[in-house]
Amino acid sequence: MNKHGLHARPAVKFVQLASNFKSKITVCKGGSCADAKNILKVLSLGVDCGDNITLKVEGDDEEEALKQLTHLLQVVLPSEDRE
Amino acid sequence: MSVLKTYRGVPASEGIGIGSIRVYGYIDILSTIPSDCKAKDKSLEEAKLSRALSKYKDYLASLKRVLPPTDWELLDAYELMADALVNEAVEEVRSRGVCSELAIKAVYEKYSKMFRESGSELIALRESDLKSIASSLVELVSGERAQGATLIPGSVLVADELYPIDALKLARQGINGLVTRRGGVTSHVAVIARNNDIPYLIVPSINLDEILELEGKQAIVDSIEGKLIVNPSNDLIEAYSARLKCYKRLKEKAKRYAFLRATTIDHYSVDVLCNVGNVEEARIASTSGCDGIGLFRVEFLYMGNKPPSSDTLLNVFHRLAELFKDKPVTIRAPDLGADKPVPYIKLEEQNPFLGLRGVRLLLEYRDEILKPFLEAYLSVASRVNNLRLMLPMVSRVREVYEVAEIIERIGERLGVKDPSQRVSLGIMVETPAASMMLDKLAETSYVEFVSIGTNDLTQYVLAVDRTNARLSKFYSEFDPSVLRTIKITVDQAKRYGVEVEVCGEMASKQYAVPILVGLGVDGLSVNPPVVGLIKYTISKLEAKELKNRLVTRLLNLSESEEVLSEVKKYMSEKEIETI
Numbered sequence: 001m002n003k004h005g006l007h008a009r010p011a012v013k014f015v016q017l018a019s020n021f022k023s024k025i026t027v028c029k030g031g032s033c034a035d036a037k038n039i040l041k042v043l044s045l046g047v048d049c050g051d052n053i054t055l056k057v058e059g060d061d062e063e064e065a066l067k068q069l070t071h072l073l074q075v076v077l078p079s080e081d082r083e
Numbered sequence: 084m085s086v087l088k089t090y091r092g093v094p095a096s097e098g099i100g101i102g103s104i105r106v107y108g109y110i111d112i113l114s115t116i117p118s119d120c121k122a123k124d125k126s127l128e129e130a131k132l133s134r135a136l137s138k139y140k141d142y143l144a145s146l147k148r149v150l151p152p153t154d155w156e157l158l159d160a161y162e163l164m165a166d167a168l169v170n171e172a173v174e175e176v177r178s179r180g181v182c183s184e185l186a187i188k189a190v191y192e193k194y195s196k197m198f199r200e201s202g203s204e205l206i207a208l209r210e211s212d213l214k215s216i217a218s219s220l221v222e223l224v225s226g227e228r229a230q231g232a233t234l235i236p237g238s239v240l241v242a243d244e245l246y247p248i249d250a251l252k253l254a255r256q257g258i259n260g261l262v263t264r265r266g267g268v269t270s271h272v273a274v275i276a277r278n279n280d281i282p283y284l285i286v287p288s289i290n291l292d293e294i295l296e297l298e299g300k301q302a303i304v305d306s307i308e309g310k311l312i313v314n315p316s317n318d319l320i321e322a323y324s325a326r327l328k329c330y331k332r333l334k335e336k337a338k339r340y341a342f343l344r345a346t347t348i349d350h351y352s353v354d355v356l357c358n359v360g361n362v363e364e365a366r367i368a369s370t371s372g373c374d375g376i377g378l379f380r381v382e383f384l385y386m387g388n389k390p391p392s393s394d395t396l397l398n399v400f401h402r403l404a405e406l407f408k409d410k411p412v413t414i415r416a417p418d419l420g421a422d423k424p425v426p427y428i429k430l431e432e433q434n435p436f437l438g439l440r441g442v443r444l445l446l447e448y449r450d451e452i453l454k455p456f457l458e459a460y461l462s463v464a465s466r467v468n469n470l471r472l473m474l475p476m477v478s479r480v481r482e483v484y485e486v487a488e489i490i491e492r493i494g495e496r497l498g499v500k501d502p503s504q505r506v507s508l509g510i511m512v513e514t515p516a517a518s519m520m521l522d523k524l525a526e527t528s529y530v531e532f533v534s535i536g537t538n539d540l541t542q543y544v545l546a547v548d549r550t551n552a553r554l555s556k557f558y559s560e561f562d563p564s565v566l567r568t569i570k571i572t573v574d575q576a577k578r579y580g581v582e583v584e585v586c587g588e589m590a591s592k593q594y595a596v597p598i599l600v601g602l603g604v605d606g607l608s609v610n611p612p613v614v615g616l617i618k619y620t621i622s623k624l625e626a627k628e629l630k631n632r633l634v635t636r637l638l639n640l641s642e643s644e645e646v647l648s649e650v651k652k653y654m655s656e657k658e659i660e661t662i
């Protein structure tokens with residue numbers, strides 16, 4: 001996870017991107033899961049730096065969704081942190 | 084009952100406002116919702132929720148037009164949170180049959196608890212944003228019943244602290260003045276106030292319980308001199324109404340001067356620079372017409388639990404250099420201690436204003452603060468050509484040598500050629516010692532410019548604590564002793580070809596302009612909103628006449644009141660309009 005976890009700024013990008021897809025997308029941390037298109041639920045997970053999270057994507061565009069969301073989490077957000 | 088009371092404050096948006104007092108946001112609107120509030124008609128409640136959401140989104144869209152792009156992500160976060168909150172509130176209405184206000188409150192409480200228990204401090208901080216969103220939504224749904232709607236246009240609004248969105252909403256409703264106790268989120272609120280021409284004053288000493296009892300009573304926000312007057316007499320209101328009229332007329336006139344070079348009738352040019360305290364203010368200043376930054380205060384970067392990282396410093400310096408391109412940006416080394424204590428330096432002093440502060444503190448904590456600061460500064464300054472460095476609270480010549488030596492060593496390590504020559508170094512003249520020793524300071528050959536910090540200089544010359552309200556009648560930059568000290572400073576500097584600027588509050592005062600120009604200063608560093616006014620004033624003056632007649636006369640007076648009345652007389656003879 002990037003330096004600051006999924007707090008407001010990165011969470012906005014994550015939720016905005018997730019909302020572009022038709023698939024049902026769930027993000028999980030530890031035992032709890034949240035609808036990736038709902039920012040209140042995503043924030044409530046309290047994802048901090050170093051936390052492991054799991055993405056579950058189900059639907060017509062699941063492959064593309066997983067690809068883009070993974071890219072956001074692993075490449076885009078960490079690079080913004082370095083700025 | 085009706086006792087006049089005056090509070091001192093810091094002007095965040097200039098102007099004069101007269102109106103009746105309204106206290107905003109003091110009563111937590113969420114706590115006023117009855118816990119048995121039921122929906123009479125579920126579909127009606129749902130419609131109210133969706134109307135409130137769309138109005139709220141309108142506000143966010145307007146805020147986007149006002150705030151810089153760097154803040155848009157936060158607004159996006161607000162929009163997403165409001166969406167999710169209303170969606171779930173609709174569920175609440177459907178499943179539990181509660182009224183829309185209670186539904187919003189229930190959803191807010193649920194997530195507020197989850198945020199706090201998320202285990203992430205950053206997310207817990209978002210709880211206050213969620214509260215602001217929920218409160219705004221409740222206000223929008225309940226319409227006429229909400230306190231926002233009881234606002235009478237033309238009132239003077241008092242609040243503990245405001246969110247940008249509230250400020251925008253209030254500006255739309257047409258308030259005459261704004262006062263807050265805290266200024267945490269205020270740089271945005273100040274921008275909104277300025278854009279909407281609302282006088283805005285930050286008054287830390289205000290007691291909201293006291294003000295709450297005065298709701299409906301008259302008040303004057305004097306955000307030029309920094310005063311809030313509660314319960315003014317009718318005469319005072321009349322006097323201020325007349326001032327307000329003149330002020331508006333003069334402001335229109337001053338606008339036309341803001342982007343011109345300030346030159347006196349006899350062709351003596353004066354730089355009009357700006358004082359700013361963060362990058363956002365610098366951005367605003369860059370559009371105000373000023374000839375550069377005469378004082379950039381970096382202290383905001385040092386107020387956390389530890390000094391700023393080198394990345395943060397580099398980033399700020401870069402952005403400043405970029406914003407002003409070929410115009411100078413004067414960065415003052417952190418002036419910590421005294422009235423700006425930081426948590427990571429414990430100073431237990433009987434008398435902090437005469438204590439370890441300014442450059443003294445920097446040299447004492449050179450490894451922790453001075454060196455990292457200079458390293459970041461040098462690595463940016465050596466690649467651009469518009470940064471200048473200024474040392475605060477210099478009182479001994481050796482302080483300049485010591486800093487120059489550190490600059491030299493850091494420069495060598497960074498591969499900067501002749502660092503102390505390449506760095507445009509200046510000092511603040513805030514102590515009588517610096518003024519008396521200016522020749523010796525200039526002889527070090529390191530000092531290229533000086534900037535007179537009149538706030539501290541006045542308190543040290545007069546031995547009056549400027550934070551002591553009981554002494555305020557003794558504190559005046561117009562005291563002849565202060566003017567004489569400034570004269571000594573300017574004369575010495577001129578002898579050595581060192582540039583002289585003034586960056587204290589005095590420079591922003593219109594009546595000080597003839598004096599300072601007459602004494603021969605090269606630049607005035609002022610608060611961004613008065614750039615036009617100061618330039619207008621300079622352009623109506625004749626430097627030679629000021630020097631030969633006015634200033635000589637002023638220096639021979641005994642009292643500050645006499646100085647002020649002489650200047651006022653002079654300006655009215657010259658038909659210079661004043662605020």
